[in-house]
Amino acid sequence: METNFKTIILSDIHLGTKGSKAKEVVRFLKQHECENLILNGDIIDGWQLKKSGSWKRKHTRVFNRILKMIDSNKTKVFYLRGNHDDFLDQVLPLEIGRLSILKDMIYESNGRRYFITHGDVFDNITTNLRWIAYLGDIGYTFLLWLNTQVNLYRRKKGLPYFSLSQYVKSKVKSAVTYIDDFEKELCKIAKSKNCDGIICGHIHKAEIRNIDGIDYYNSGDWVESLSALAEDHKGNWQLIYYNELDFSQTDKNKVVKMKDITLNQAKNFY
Template sequence: MKLKRKVEIAVISDVHLGTFGCQAKQLLTYLNSIEPKKLVLNGDIIDIWQFKKRYFPKSHLSVIKKIMDFASNGTEVIYITGNHDEMLRKFTDTTIGNISIVNKLVLNLDGKRAWFFHGDVFDVSMQNAKWLAKLGGWGYDILILINSFINWCLEKLGRERYSLSKKIKDNVKSAVKYINDFEDVATELAIENGYDYVICGHIHQPKMLIKENKHGKTTYLNSGDWIENFTALEYQFKRWKVYNYTNDKLAPFFTDSDLQTMDMQDLIAAITIVDNPKKKKN
């Protein structure tokens, strides 16, 4: 059995538990593969905007249980609130055991200052037309369902999957400049306040880049999402990396539901060590 990867900090955001677009099984596989000292939940983990009593699958509950298990086993879990879980902001600065709820976070990482926040504060539509932003959230969820059906048809025809929602979202954002200056605003503020790293979510675009102006420079990082990109940020050995589930997933780690679908022979084969008969010959 392979050991879990130890990471100093893991950052996930924009999971949107409780929505049809959430890919909880992939996230659970990732969480089962790591052993973080700190787990930063950088906003929009539970989608309270679109929460429905009749839709909260076991895989979504399993993600919450896994996060609770991390906390009970000594991992510091820091929940930074976002716009889709903004109701939790009334509990800001609340700490229960190893779990804390905050609006933003500053950490000293090997002598460098890191500034964490979700990022919706930079989104004008959230501040001035919240009802429109919420309507957009519902539309995005419907788009995910349509895209799922299209991809089901494409897979049946043996063709490559197509991210209709991502294509439309990218085009709409460039057309109306939805969050066009997000990175510039975040990095300019980070440089102005002397932060070496600025870590965000919100725009569902995983990225790591160095931004520089006449006043200094900073490293901008975005954890992406667990709807389309399946990405996280990891800090270990004094450096950051963008983890991509599609490219970096570890086959030995399974979700509970994966184990349930295995038949008995598969399960025995997965957990049994078979001796090589050649090694027994002297």
């Protein structure tokens, strides 16, 4: 599978929470190279850190990896503000070398224009009724905890992973309606900005589809679906799911490299 891309987009990593898959993010970024890395909001979960979240070494390693990409691969990194990392409002816009912190951006590639935004600014619940947004966050956190317990049981029984929150979203009519409205409204915004497409996150639902002539791309999340949006050098977009990747060759190379280091150490010793 291709590992060198023009642009990779990640969103909703929620560093600082128990559900964040920080180790998987680092492993993914080690295997994939790109000219542009766009972090499309909710990378750090400031809401949870204020309440009961905790910052761990594995969360720091995500940023260490990103800084290495900037330094070693000359990757340009764009960090767009989300609702859970709204503390960035105090510093944006900010540009330091190849790192830019922005509210949103226009991305132009292969003759097409894309409006990139986390998506929360178009969410009336988040912007106008903030206390309901916080209440929804508590409910989602509980669902993630329950999801962990369900999948521990399923793993013991040899059953595949099951996303409880995605199942609930698909069954609750109001949630389905909300997602549909969310996607259509974002496409209207893209059209008003003379863009060919919209790229977002926020709702934790990875998607590539066309809505009324506008390309709608959602990069998903790194709490459940563990998905990324990637553009090759010809302008083609695809969704990459971590759980579908084959790391066996990478792991073999790592073992060989460690053996070489050990052999060299032994030679130096003698």
